[in-house]
Amino acid sequence: MQVSEEETVRILRxxxxxxxxxxxCAVSVFVLTKTVAARExxxxxxxxxxxxxxxxxxxxxxxxxxxxxxxxxxxxxxxxNPRYVLALADALALGDHNIEAEQALQxxxxxxxxxxxxxxxxxxxxxxxxxxPEAVLYYHxxxxxxxxxxxxxxxxxxxxxxxxRFLIAGHDHDRALSELLVLDSELPEKADAHVQAxxxxxxxxxxxxxxxxxxxxxxxxxxxxxxxxxxGETEFxxxxxxxxxxxLEQAVARGDxxxxxxxxxxxxxxQGRADKQGEPR
Amino acid sequence: MNASLLSFRQQLRLRENQIFLILAVLIGILSGLAAxxxxxxxxxxxxxxxxISPSALRxxxxxxxxxxxxxxxxxxxxxxxxxxxxxxxxxxxxxxDGYVPGRVAFGKFVTGVMCIGAGHSMGREGPSVQIxxxxxxxxxxxFRLSPARARSLVPVAAAAALAGAFNTPVAAVxxxxxxxxxxxxxxxxxxxxxxxVSAVIVERAxxxxxxxxxxxxxxxxxxxELIAYLLLGVVGGIVSLAFCKGLLRARELCLKLPARxxxxxxAAGGLIIGIILIFFPQVLGVGYEFVNQAxxxxxxxxxxxxxxxxxxxxTIISYASGNAGGIFSxxxxxxxxxxxxxxxxxxxxxxxxxxxxxxxxxxxxxAVFAGIIRAPMTSVFMIFELTQDYQVFVPLMVAxxxxxxxxxxxxxxxxxxxxxxxxxxxxxxxxxxxxxxSRRAREVMTSDFTMIPPNASVASAANAVSESGAxxxxxxxxxTVAGLITRERIEQEKMSKADxxxxxxxxxxxxxxxxxxxxxxxxxxxxKSPGLLPVVxxxxxxxxxxxxxxxxxxxxxxxxxxxx
Numbered sequence: 001m002q003v004s005e006e007e008t009v010r011i012l013r014x015x016x017x018x019x020x021x022x023x024x025c026a027v028s029v030f031v032l033t034k035t036v037a038a039r040e041x042x043x044x045x046x047x048x049x050x051x052x053x054x055x056x057x058x059x060x061x062x063x064x065x066x067x068x069x070x071x072x073x074x075x076x077x078x079x080x081n082p083r084y085v086l087a088l089a090d091a092l093a094l095g096d097h098n099i100e101a102e103q104a105l106q107x108x109x110x111x112x113x114x115x116x117x118x119x120x121x122x123x124x125x126x127x128x129x130x131x132x133p134e135a136v137l138y139y140h141x142x143x144x145x146x147x148x149x150x151x152x153x154x155x156x157x158x159x160x161x162x163x164x165r166f167l168i169a170g171h172d173h174d175r176a177l178s179e180l181l182v183l184d185s186e187l188p189e190k191a192d193a194h195v196q197a198x199x200x201x202x203x204x205x206x207x208x209x210x211x212x213x214x215x216x217x218x219x220x221x222x223x224x225x226x227x228x229x230x231x232g233e234t235e236f237x238x239x240x241x242x243x244x245x246x247x248l249e250q251a252v253a254r255g256d257x258x259x260x261x262x263x264x265x266x267x268x269x270x271q272g273r274a275d276k277q278g279e280p281r
Numbered sequence: 282m283n284a285s286l287l288s289f290r291q292q293l294r295l296r297e298n299q300i301f302l303i304l305a306v307l308i309g310i311l312s313g314l315a316a317x318x319x320x321x322x323x324x325x326x327x328x329x330x331x332x333i334s335p336s337a338l339r340x341x342x343x344x345x346x347x348x349x350x351x352x353x354x355x356x357x358x359x360x361x362x363x364x365x366x367x368x369x370x371x372x373x374x375x376x377x378d379g380y381v382p383g384r385v386a387f388g389k390f391v392t393g394v395m396c397i398g399a400g401h402s403m404g405r406e407g408p409s410v411q412i413x414x415x416x417x418x419x420x421x422x423x424f425r426l427s428p429a430r431a432r433s434l435v436p437v438a439a440a441a442a443l444a445g446a447f448n449t450p451v452a453a454v455x456x457x458x459x460x461x462x463x464x465x466x467x468x469x470x471x472x473x474x475x476x477x478v479s480a481v482i483v484e485r486a487x488x489x490x491x492x493x494x495x496x497x498x499x500x501x502x503x504x505x506e507l508i509a510y511l512l513l514g515v516v517g518g519i520v521s522l523a524f525c526k527g528l529l530r531a532r533e534l535c536l537k538l539p540a541r542x543x544x545x546x547x548a549a550g551g552l553i554i555g556i557i558l559i560f561f562p563q564v565l566g567v568g569y570e571f572v573n574q575a576x577x578x579x580x581x582x583x584x585x586x587x588x589x590x591x592x593x594x595x596t597i598i599s600y601a602s603g604n605a606g607g608i609f610s611x612x613x614x615x616x617x618x619x620x621x622x623x624x625x626x627x628x629x630x631x632x633x634x635x636x637x638x639x640x641x642x643x644x645x646x647x648a649v650f651a652g653i654i655r656a657p658m659t660s661v662f663m664i665f666e667l668t669q670d671y672q673v674f675v676p677l678m679v680a681x682x683x684x685x686x687x688x689x690x691x692x693x694x695x696x697x698x699x700x701x702x703x704x705x706x707x708x709x710x711x712x713x714x715x716x717x718x719s720r721r722a723r724e725v726m727t728s729d730f731t732m733i734p735p736n737a738s739v740a741s742a743a744n745a746v747s748e749s750g751a752x753x754x755x756x757x758x759x760x761t762v763a764g765l766i767t768r769e770r771i772e773q774e775k776m777s778k779a780d781x782x783x784x785x786x787x788x789x790x791x792x793x794x795x796x797x798x799x800x801x802x803x804x805x806x807x808x809k810s811p812g813l814l815p816v817v818x819x820x821x822x823x824x825x826x827x828x829x830x831x832x833x834x835x836x837x838x839x840x841x842x843x844x845x
Contacts, residue, residue, distance in 0.1 A: 015300055018423055022307050029314045030483060036321050037487050043325075047333055072579065076570040080491065099637065100578045107495055107577075 048078035055087060064095040075104075082108055082118075089121055098129055116145035120159055127166050136175070139163040157186065161196065168203050177204055184213065191221035198230055210234050218247075225254040229261045232268075241268050297430055305437050305472035306479050308420060312413035312438045313445030313480025317487050319390060319409050320446060326398025327566055340400070340562070341555035347399035348551030348604060351392045355605060356544050359388025364600060365404075365607040366411025368697040370439055371461055372706050376820045379418055379432030386415025392605035399551065400558055400565045402595035403606020406446045410461075410607075413442030433469055436461040440473040441480035448484060448493055450477040452663035459656045460697070463708075492667065495573055497639040499673045505633035510676040513623045513641060514648050514683025520619045521652025521688040524593055524612070525696045531601035532703060543603060550602025557595050563588055564595045567610045575621040575642040582625040589618035608696070612653040613646045620645015643668065648680040652688035655695040657681050705822040709797055722803050723796035725837045726816040726827030730755060735763050735784035739774045742783045746771065753813035755825060756787045762825045764789045767811050793817045796826055803829055 055070035071088035078084060085108050092101035102125050108118050123138030142159050149155075160183050167176035180200055187193045198213030211234040217227035232247030245268040251261055330343045355363050362385055373381045393408035417438035421431035436457040444453035454473045458465050501507075535546055557564060563571045571588065574580050580588070596611040624641025643664060651660040664677050692699075698708055732755045733742045746754055746768060754771075757763045764787030774786055792806045793815045807814045807829060818824040 012296060015296065015424065019300075019303060019307070022304075022311075022420065026307060026310045026314070029311065029318070030487070033314050033318045033321070033487050036318065036325070040321050040325055043328060047328070050333060072574065076573065079495065080489075097579075103497055103577045103637075103639070106498075 044077045045081075048074040048081065048084060051077070052084050052087060055091065059087075059091060059094070064091060067091045068095055068097070082112070082115075086117065086121065089125075093121070093125055093128070098125055101125055114141070114145045116142045116147045116155075116159075119145050123163075132170055132172070135166060136163070139166070153186075153188070157183065157188075157193070160186075161200070164200055168200070173204060176200075177206065180204060180206075180209075184209070187213075189220060191217040191224045191227055194220065195224065195226050195230060198227075198234075202230075202234070207234050207237050211238065222250075223254055225251050228254060229258070232261070233264060236264055236268065241271050244268050245272060297426060300424060301426070301430055301433070302472065302475070304420065304424070304434065305475045308413070308417045308434060308438050309441040309444075309476030309479030310483050311416055312409075312441035312476065313483040314487070315390070315412050315416065316405075316409040316442045316445030316480070317484050319393065319412060320405055322390075322394045323398045323405055323566065326394050327400070330399055331565075335562075337559045340558040341552065344400045344551035344555040344558070345548050346551075347395050348401070348554075348602075349545070349548035351395040351399075351604060352544055352547030354388065354392050354395075355547065355603065359385060359392060361385045362388040362392050362411070362605050363603050364605065364700065365407030365609075365697070366409075366414075366605075367407045367439075367460065367607065367609075368701045368706075370411055370414040370435060371463075371697060371708060372701055372820065373414065373418070374432060374435045374461055375463075375708050376706070378428040379414075379421070379435040381411070381415040381418040381435065383415055383419035386412045386419070389415065389605060396547070396599070396604040397566050397606045401551070401554055401599040401604050401606055402564050402566070402568070402592060402611060403599050403604065404608060404610030404612075405567055405606070406443055406609035407607025408605060409442040409446040410439045413438035433472070436467075436469055437472045437476045441476035444477040445480040445484045447663070448481060449663050449666040450474075450481045452659050452666055453477045453480075455662050456656055456659040459659050460654065465658070493569060494576055494667055496576055496643060496667050497578075497637055499640050499643065499668050499670045500636050501672055501676060502634045502636045505631075506627075506635055507676060507679055509623070509627040509631060509635060509641070510644060510680045511683060512627075513620055513645055514680035515687065516619050516623050517616060517645055517648030517680055517684035518652050518687025520589065520593070520615055520649050521612075521684055522691050524597070524608075524615060524649075524653055525688065525692045525699070527593065527597045528600055528608075528696070529699050529703070531597050532700070535601045535603065536703060546602045547604045550598050550604055553598050553602075554595055557591060557598075561588065561591045561595075564592045568592065568614045569610065572614050572617040572642075572646070575617040576639045578621075578637060578639050580618075580621060582622055585618045585622040585625070589615055589622065592618065608653065609650075612650045615653075616646035616649030617642040618645075619649060640673075643673070644677050644680045647677050648684040651681040652684040653696055655685065655688065655697075657685050702822075707795060707817075707819050707822055709795070709819065720800040721796060722794045722798040722800070722816050722829065723827075725800065725803060725834055726796070726829050727833045728827045730813075730825075730828040732757050732760075732762075732825075733766065733783055734758055735787070736782050738780050739771060739783055739786070740779040742766070743771050743775045743779075751813065751830060753811045753830075755813070755815060755828065756783055757823075757825065760825055761823045762815055762817070763787060763823075765791045765811060765813060765815070791815070793822065794829070795819045803834070807831065807834065 051070045051074035055067045055074060058067035058070060068091045071084060071091050074084040075088050085104050089101045089104040092104065102122065105118055105122050109122065112118065119138045119142035123135050123142055126135035126138055139159060143156055147155055160179060164176050164179045164183065167179065180197065184197055187197055194213040194217035198210040201210035201213060211231060214227050214231035214234055217224055218231055221227065228247050228251035232244045232251055235244035235247060245265065248261055248265040248268060252265055330347065331339060361369055366389055370381065373379055389408050389411045397403050397405060414435045417434040418431065421434050439461050440453045440457035443456050444450045447453065454470065454477050457473050458467050458470065462469065575585060592611060592614050596608065599606060600608060621638050621642035623645065624638030627635045627641065628638060647660045647664040651657045660681055661677055664673060694702065701708060731746060731749055733745060735756050735758065753765055753767045755762050756766055763784060766783060766787050770786055792810050794803055794806055796816055803814065812830060814829040815825050816827040816829060818826055
């Protein structure tokens with residue numbers, strides 16, 4: 001009895017010791033593997049970076065296919081780096097490999113669905129492929145998404161402007177107008193921004209709102225020749241020749257020498273003379 | 282037996298049960314880490330040897346020189362480490378109670394890193410399986426586990442290694458059951474799952490939760506697309522067949538070359554691979570980067586077709602020339618290229634709306650894998666784990682089954698078994714393993730037989746067999762059989778060619794059985810034999826353990842009848 005128990009205890013002790021050694025071995029191998037993985041990760045990042053820089057250089061040189069190849073190598077090595085995937089997607093879109101570009105962006109979107117940059121690129125791709133509902137959806141996700149870096153409001157406004165132009169080009173005037181109204185409400189106190197909005201209203205055929213924006217631009221910057229000529233043109237279209245003449249004269253005085261403005265000014269002057277001659281003495 | 286001894290044995294049995302589960306987890310962790318370390322080492326070796334943009338000279342020199350060094354190690358120290366590793370593990374499990382020397386695991390790691398890192402078109406999964414099996418077998422010996430328990434750890438380690446190398450835990454378990462054990466109902470499933478999950482956890486802890494492939498979202502655009510998947514199954518079957526037949530033929534040719542060339546065969550293979558790499562660097566190593574491109578529509582139709590052919594040729598050369606590396610990932614690569622090409626063609630010519638070519642590449646991977654590896658369930662679940670999308674099941678099963686059926690029809694013996702057969706190792710079939718209650722060849726065979734030396738003259742052979750009443754004799758030396766010869770033939774040749782060595786007249790193609798074959802198989806094969814059926818070892822089919830003659834069979838029946 002005593003011998004059996006001793007034997008059992010000896011074997012069990014040996015088992016425990018071996019298990020402990022194996023566990024220690026597993027921990028050591030884990031640390032080693034993790035270290036190797038980290039070191040390899042650094043090497044891979046460096047190599048991927050070299051391919052990325054090559055791709056950038058090739059894009060600038062107009063070698064789109066070579067750039068795609070380089071960006072592919074970069075993303076093949078460092079698949080988690082969104083900068084490389086975005087560069088690849090841009091190059092693919094540039095090279096008209098739209099399906100692959102979309103797949104690359106979709107993969108990124110899966111990991112970061114609210115990323116505004118990714119959604120914007122997807123919107124542009126969808127727009128390029130004539131997929132209007134998808135494009136609008138991605139534009140909106142981009143507008144509502146997370147932007148990084150400084151001057152987020154400007155970036156968001158630029159996207160909305162891009163969306164409005166896309167809708168106008170697709171003759172979707174109702175949606176374009178509602179987007180314009182949103183844009184209008186978000187415009188900063190800058191003349192150029194109001195001029196931009198006013199021009200889009202004109203494209204939409206909404207002269208009254210365009211005039212409001214031109215006037216606001218003139219208020220913010222009375223010397224802005226574009227705002228002055230735009231206000232003049234719009235007043236002319238709305239039939240107020242007098243005010244149109246005032247604005248156009250100021251525009252020309254501030255240096256707007258475009259033939260269109262001068263022509264319109266001439267027309268208002270002639271109209272004014274004719275009106276004077278027609279008045280009872 | 283006294284009570285204390287019984288208690289002692291019970292405690293030991295209990296101890297073995299408890300230790301087995303703990304070992305399953307520890308071996309899972311170690312196997313997963315070994316697989317990850319193996320993968321990382323291959324990558325590091327590739328960077329180190331090739332740099333970022335290798336020159337043509339480097340493409341030629343690196344595989345040739347490194348393969349020469351690996352060939353030396355493989356010939357001199359680790360001959361069992363050649364090739365994939367999966368067939369060797371199967372043989373160890375079925376024929377050697379799961380015994381895989383620790384030396385083999387180390388050798389496989391070193392030579393695998395050298396060969397795959399030096400650009401050979403081979404996979405890392407098979408070697409990972411052998412490395413893990415070697416570790417598990419060594420650990421089982423440290424703990425002095427019973428042979429049955431030690432054997433059971435081998436498929437458990439295999440599942441863990443595959444899970445660690447491929448990040449598909451369910452498919453890894455199925456692979457261990459379907460391929461290594463050959464029985465989907467094996468009771469080891471629990472420990473295999475435990476090990477597989479442990480391996481995946483450590484793999485993710487080291488490398489992060491990044492899948493091996495970035496798989497596009499799968500969509501079956503129209504039901505008519507199933508016709509296209511049926512076509513993909515046919516293409517997958519043809520590619521599988523071309524690969525299996527080509528590999529077996531090339532390897533047979535290499536094995537027939539003089540033994541002294543074994544040292545330089547890997548280097549010769551390396552040289553050819555180097556030349557291929559100059560023109561097609563995409564076939565270098567494992568090549569999952571390009572599988573990803575095929576999956577995401579990044580390759581042209583022409584490119585995919587060329588890469589499919591070149592990968593097939595390169596893998597055959599790498600494997601047949603005796604380098605260390607597997608065929609798991611080359612089969613996925615071939616499937617992705619063939620599938621992607623079919624997808625593009627369907628897009629161009631089909632009258633029905635079709636999904637992205639990437640979806641076809643994905644299903645193609647499964648189809649070719651099923652055709653080459655002959656593990657259809659593993660294949661289905663592997664792709665399912667990669668996509669995590671139920672929609673892929675039906676097209677995948679359609680393509681897989683067609684490919685599997687074509688491959689099995691024209692290449693009845695699965696590739697891993699055929700590779701073992703070329704090394705004179707015959708694994709027991711499912712029938713042999715399950716027919717537990719039937720009588721076996723070992724019970725019928727007799728070890729009392731005459732063996733004529735191959736260099737004996739016909740006249741001396743005639744003298745040697747004159748006393749025997751047998752109709753057929755073995756020709757060979759020291760228990761190694763070279764062929765058979767009938768008494769009738771000896772008598773016939775004695776007249777005119779009495780001095781000619783007997784080996785000139787032997788039948789080198791002859792039927793045989795193994796000791797575990799059932800009596801039914803024995804009777805069937807004895808009926809087709811010239812009157813003598815050699816019983817040979819499964820681990821070396823040239824080693825004779827005994828013979829069965831009609832007389833021996835009759836005596837066995839008589840003895841049984843008398844006993845009853």
